Amino acid sequence: AQTVTQSQPEMSVQEAETVTLSCTYDTSESDYYLFWYKQPPSRQMILVIRQEAYKQQNATENRFSVNFQKAAKSFSLKISDSQLGDAAMYFCAYRINFGNEKLTFGTGTRLTIIP
Amino acid sequence: SQTIHQWPATLVQPVGSPLSLECTVEGTSNPNLYWYRQAAGRGLQLLFYSVGIGQISSEVPQNLSASRPQDRQFILSSKKLLLSDSGFYLCAWSEGGEQYFGPGTRLTVT
Numbered sequence: 001a002q003t004v005t006q007s008q009p010e011m012s013v014q015e016a017e018t019v020t021l022s023c024t025y026d027t028s029e030s031d032y033y034l035f036w037y038k039q040p041p042s043r044q045m046i047l048v049i050r051q052e053a054y055k056q057q058n059a060t061e062n063r064f065s066v067n068f069q070k071a072a073k074s075f076s077l078k079i080s081d082s083q084l085g086d087a088a089m090y091f092c093a094y095r096i097n098f099g100n101e102k103l104t105f106g107t108g109t110r111l112t113i114i115p
Numbered sequence: 116s117q118t119i120h121q122w123p124a125t126l127v128q129p130v131g132s133p134l135s136l137e138c139t140v141e142g143t144s145n146p147n148l149y150w151y152r153q154a155a156g157r158g159l160q161l162l163f164y165s166v167g168i169g170q171i172s173s174e175v176p177q178n179l180s181a182s183r184p185q186d187r188q189f190i191l192s193s194k195k196l197l198l199s200d201s202g203f204y205l206c207a208w209s210e211g212g213e214q215y216f217g218p219g220t221r222l223t224v225t
Contacts, residue, residue, distance in 0.1 A: 033212060043203060045159075045216035091158060101147055101209045102174075107158040 002027045004094050006106035013082045014114045020067075021077045021109045023092030031097040034068065034075045039089040039108070048090070051075065053097070079111075087113045117142035121206050121217040129225055134179075134193040136220050138206030141187065146208040148189040150181055153203040153219075165189060196224045 003026045013019035025034070036048040051059045051068050058066050063083075067076045079086055092106040118141045128134060140146055147166050151159040161174045163181035171181050178197060182190045189206055201224045206217040 035213075037216075043219050043221075045205060045207075047213060047215070050213060095212075097212070101212065101214065102149070102161055102164060103159075103214055104161075105158040 002029075002094055002096075002104050004092050004104050004106040006092055006109050008109045009107070010110045010112070012112040012114055013079075015082055015084060017082055018078060018080045019082055019111065021079075021090050021092075021111065023075045023077070023106055025073050025075065025092070025094050027073070027094065027096075029096050033095050033097060034066075035093040035095075035103070036064070036066070036075075036077045037091045037093060037105075038086075039091065040085075040087070045091075049077070082113050084113050084115065087111060117208070117210070117215070119206060119208055119215060119217040121204075121220050123220060124218065125221045127223045127225060128196050130198055131195050134191070134196050134200070134222070136191040136204055136206075136222075138189040138191075138217055139187055140189075140208045143187070143208065143210060145186055146210060148183065149207040149209070149214065150189065150191050151205045151207065153205065155202070159205065163191070198224050200224050 005024045032053045034051045038046045038048050049059050049061045049064050051066050058068050063080045065078045089108045089110050091108045093103045095103050120139050149164045150162045153159050165171050165183045179193050204220045207214045
């Protein structure tokens, strides 16, 4: 069974600084997707970034980028120039690239931005 | 554009009472639909998913059930709520490999 592990329950970063959130996963599949979701206090889940396993290039969305290490099964999220609005729970998620598109989530990392 | 609605937003129910949470999606057809539960301070646990009308798959055995009476409607039900059913329930739909979530329902069982 696939598992997703986020070993940092809480992280904090000074405003305008850079922070990296860690995620590791376990799978025997070779074709899959990885995602980072953000859940602010409103509790709405918002997709931040996605990475296809077959792509070697790391995904980037504005201030958000990932470091995808397929062999190590590692998928970290880097947030640059942190802003107060980045404060939220961040969830790493995985799904295989066929079938019913079910997501498996990690337990989340709570990110605090220090003004 | 596609939108997803959930209601009610908040619900307080006594133990043993029935439950019905509704999720509807607009702007798409034949979506895959999902029900997740998030316990306090925890990640999301997939409860049910549906790939079409009347097609429901259960991920976790429990006293909850799901139904999909229409293409874009997904309902989560229970005949008798337990204290352990308290949590935040999220509905989601998928397209193009990505899942999009509704605003959620906070359920408190007292």
